[in-house]
Amino acid sequence: MSSSETAAPRVLLVEDDRRLAEMVASLLVEEGYRVQTAVDGQSGLHCGLTQQFEVMIIDRGLPVVEGLDLLRALRDRAVVTPALVLTARGALADRVEGLDAGAEDYLVKPFEIPELLARVRALHRRHRAATVSLPIGARTLDLSARSVVGGRDEVVLSARECALLAVLARSPRQVFTRSQLLEFVFDRADTVGTVDTYVHYLRRKLGRDVIDTVRGIGYRLGTQ
Structure with missing residues (x-):
């Protein structure tokens, strides 16, 4: 990706619910992002290690490699892209576990689309401040x-x-x-x-x- 200010920011979306992934990806594209989707943790890990992104959205309940294990693997390999974890688990202990695994933000399903987009914008601002x-x-x-x-x-x-x-x-x-x-x-x-x-x-x-x-x-x- 070009580092110019006009380049569309890239988002990695790792979500095994294909309908949800298609909907979120479509909304992000409308907001001006370029979206790379992956449907399991293994393919998400490959994308995260071989491509550059401004924001990552990672579902926790992924097949092959669980979402937090994916995030830990990326952090262990020095991938510092801000990450938003999606999950159906809303307990405090689950949120803490996600943050400890390296997530910058945590959003519980079902979520409101405006809130998701606002959180992605916030993470993108954080990434830009760090580059x-x-x-x-x-x-x-x-x-x-x-x-x-x-x-x-x-x-x-x-x-x-x-x-x-x-x-x-x-x-x-x-x-x-x-x-x-x-x-x-x-x-x-x-x-x-x-x-x-x-x-x-x-x-x-x-x-x-x-x-x-x-x-x-x-x-x-x-x-x-």
């Missing part, structure tokens, strides 16, 4: 996973590398002085040379074009 688009190669910086995705390989960053790239990416046209970046990202004990060092680290991992040097001033996000 920053990079104009180089249609890549995305995932802040929660501290990685850059969208190229041929996922590139994992250190905490400081991620923080430095995030500052530049949130204001892609702004030129930051070394002193500004030192204040925004690093510790008081660090020097401006530390900024240069981490710019070097990011260029080594992501390519020299990822950050431009503006002579006499500082750095800005690359635009090539």
